[in-house]
Amino acid sequence: MRKPRRGSYWTSRGYLLRFLLPSMIVLFVIVIVPMVFLWYVSLTNYDLGKGWDQRHFAGLSNFLMLFKGEDRDFWPAVLTTLIFLACTVTLEFIIGLAVAMLFNRTIAGKAVWMAFLIIPLTITPAVIGLMWKLMYNTEYGVLNFLLNFINLKINWLGPRSALLSIIMVDVWQWTPFVALMLYAGLQAISTEPYESAVVDGASSLQIFRFITLPLLRPMIVVAVLLRSIDALRIFDTVYVLTKGGPGNITELLSLHIYRVGFEHTGWIGRSSAVAIVLLIMATIITTIFMRVVNITRPAAIANRIEENTSGFGSAA
Amino acid sequence: MASEARHRRRIRFLKRVGLYAGLVVVVVGFAFPFYWMLTTSIKTRIETINPAKWIFSPTLENLVFVFTKRNFLMYLKNSLLTVASTTLLSLVLALPAAYAFARFRFKGKENLAFTVLSLRMLPAMCVVLPYFLLGRFIGILDTSLILIIVYMSFNIPFAIWMLRGFIEDIPIEIEEAAWLDGCTLTRSLFKLIIPLIGPGVAATAIFIVIQSWNEFALALFLTSFQARTLPTMSTMFLSVTGIVWGEMASVGVLTTLPVLVFSLIIQKYMIRGLTFGAIKG
Numbered sequence: 114m115r116k117p118r119r120g121s122y123w124t125s126r127g128y129l130l131r132f133l134l135p136s137m138i139v140l141f142v143i144v145i146v147p148m149v150f151l152w153y154v155s156l157t158n159y160d161l162g163k164g165w166d167q168r169h170f171a172g173l174s175n176f177l178m179l180f181k182g183e184d185r186d187f188w189p190a191v192l193t194t195l196i197f198l199a200c201t202v203t204l205e206f207i208i209g210l211a212v213a214m215l216f217n218r219t220i221a222g223k224a225v226w227m228a229f230l231i232i233p234l235t236i237t238p239a240v241i242g243l244m245w246k247l248m249y250n251t252e253y254g255v256l257n258f259l260l261n262f263i264n265l266k267i268n269w270l271g272p273r274s275a276l277l278s279i280i281m282v283d284v285w286q287w288t289p290f291v292a293l294m295l296y297a298g299l300q301a302i303s304t305e306p307y308e309s310a311v312v313d314g315a316s317s318l319q320i321f322r323f324i325t326l327p328l329l330r331p332m333i334v335v336a337v338l339l340r341s342i343d344a345l346r347i348f349d350t351v352y353v354l355t356k357g358g359p360g361n362i363t364e365l366l367s368l369h370i371y372r373v374g375f376e377h378t379g380w381i382g383r384s385s386a387v388a389i390v391l392l393i394m395a396t397i398i399t400t401i402f403m404r405v406v407n408i409t410r411p412a413a414i415a416n417r418i419e420e421n422t423s424g425f426g427s428a429a
Numbered sequence: 430m431a432s433e434a435r436h437r438r439r440i441r442f443l444k445r446v447g448l449y450a451g452l453v454v455v456v457v458g459f460a461f462p463f464y465w466m467l468t469t470s471i472k473t474r475i476e477t478i479n480p481a482k483w484i485f486s487p488t489l490e491n492l493v494f495v496f497t498k499r500n501f502l503m504y505l506k507n508s509l510l511t512v513a514s515t516t517l518l519s520l521v522l523a524l525p526a527a528y529a530f531a532r533f534r535f536k537g538k539e540n541l542a543f544t545v546l547s548l549r550m551l552p553a554m555c556v557v558l559p560y561f562l563l564g565r566f567i568g569i570l571d572t573s574l575i576l577i578i579v580y581m582s583f584n585i586p587f588a589i590w591m592l593r594g595f596i597e598d599i600p601i602e603i604e605e606a607a608w609l610d611g612c613t614l615t616r617s618l619f620k621l622i623i624p625l626i627g628p629g630v631a632a633t634a635i636f637i638v639i640q641s642w643n644e645f646a647l648a649l650f651l652t653s654f655q656a657r658t659l660p661t662m663s664t665m666f667l668s669v670t671g672i673v674w675g676e677m678a679s680v681g682v683l684t685t686l687p688v689l690v691f692s693l694i695i696q697k698y699m700i701r702g703l704t705f706g707a708i709k710g
């Protein structure tokens with residue numbers, strides 16, 4: 114193809130289509146088509162036990178069944194999901210901020226210390242489930258062995274503490290992510306506002322409240338939103354640890370989809386309706402996330418050269 | 430006066446001690462579960478159910494058992510095939526698109542880019558249902574092909590965003606200057622841009638490897654025997670009674686070691702990857 118007349122390739126339609134179309138077509142076929150199909154299935158009464166021809170168009174009856182509480186585990190699953198989301202995001206933020214501030218000092222061998230934060234972030238989530246199962250075991254687990262010194266014994270995955278236990282695993286797994294993000298944010302703050310605050314006689318609490326937190330705000334918002342989306346998406350660790358049990362104590366929406374659709378029943382139509390509910394919840398938070406990123410992106414591009422030379426890698 | 434100086438020195442010393450004590454607590458907290466799994470994998474069967482046993486002579490019997498009796502190599506082969514294909518195909522498709530999003534000017538660019546990104550955020554359990562049904566109709570359930578396709582569905586959007594960020598880091602003037610010298614767009618892309626973002630492409634590739642290697646939910650429901658990948662081995666150990674802890678830990682260690690090595694290589698890009706290039710920290 115010849116160079117388009119006058120100036121730039123950047124507005125050439127032909128080149129644009131050649132670059133963009135292949136991946137867009139692939140994404141349309143492998144994502145959009147299946148998702149439209151999911152919407153369709155959620156409007157049928159399709160049952161894995163019966164043939165595909167046996168399905169009927171059921172309108173919104175799957176959704177009505179959920180909302181009117183005929184599926185007794187639906188609203189509890191929504192509630193559990195929201196509790197899980199609120200607890201994990203709050204704890205990860207608080208502990209993550211503390212860890213970030215701890216690292217935001219002169220430390221000998223900082224890179225080595227920080228490397229340990231990477232462990233929970235990249236280990237296979239299903240294996241994280243196994244790992245904690247090993248430690249949570251009531252009789253042979255190392256946690257109860259340690260608690261034994263203060264005469265305590267907890268049935269970690271039992272009815273009373275199972276939800277707390279899966280929250281703890283998620284906090285262990287993702288606090289480093291929040292910490293690394295907030296650490297990068299802290300490193301990007303210049304020393305100027307601090308210096309003038311000290312001159313003005315501000316206390317360290319005031320400095321934290323009126324300087325550090327506001328300047329960290331963009332990072333905090335992005336971290337919290339990403340964690341919220343992931344809290345809705347979680348499946349692996351909970352499946353390996355409890356499969357949603359005992360009873361439905363740890364049955365998050367994603368596990369409810371699994372139980373209705375795959376385990377025992379095979380009610381794909383109804384399961385798809387639950388999936389649509391989860392999809393809508395995730396889409397709402399994703400939309401907020403993208404609004405935020407859309408606001409911060411242009412500024413980020415403008416600062417790209419500066420940012421390239423700072424940050425976690427080179428500062429460590 | 431002298432005592433006051435000494436007092437201040439002592440406080441500074443105590444602060445340093447407190448800082449490093451805090452670091453030790455943090456590091457032990459995040460590393461201990463992995464350490465415990467690692468040691469469990471080299472304990473004998475009796476030692477694994479004795480949490481008081483912290484010092485022991487290591488044995489390789491669990492690791493050997495995983496290879497000989499648990500068919501580890503088949504899972505490994507499937508994982509390697511799935512991950513390699515996913516990574517290669519995702520990069521080849523994403524690179525030109527990322528270039529288009531980074532450089533070209535067209536109507537609705539940001540909207541399209543964000544639609545693409547939103548595909549990365551879909552919950553696995555929403556994607557699994559239609560894939561299960563469609564896979565059954567077409568007859569590709571329990572093949573690596575269906576896993577490669579579904580893994581591409583979240584890795585292409587990821588790669589487009591990551592690579593777009595790396596391309597945007599490179600001043601646009603370099604290419605425009607090359608055109609003045611008679612260079613064509615395709616040539617400047619291959620001769621200028623791709624070599625310059627080489628590290629970025631490598632980091633993106635490693636992220637795709639990690640994400641596909643770790644994926645569990647889709648692999649669990651879309652495959653049953655032949656195409657199973659390593660993470661699904663964990664389902665062998667789900668019943669509460671009679672768990673063989675040593676073998677379970679060995680599977681965990683063998684599955685995670687490659688990922689850990691990879692993640693240390695891209696430590697510098699960690700934040701960037703986990704935020705899809707939205708934050709470059």
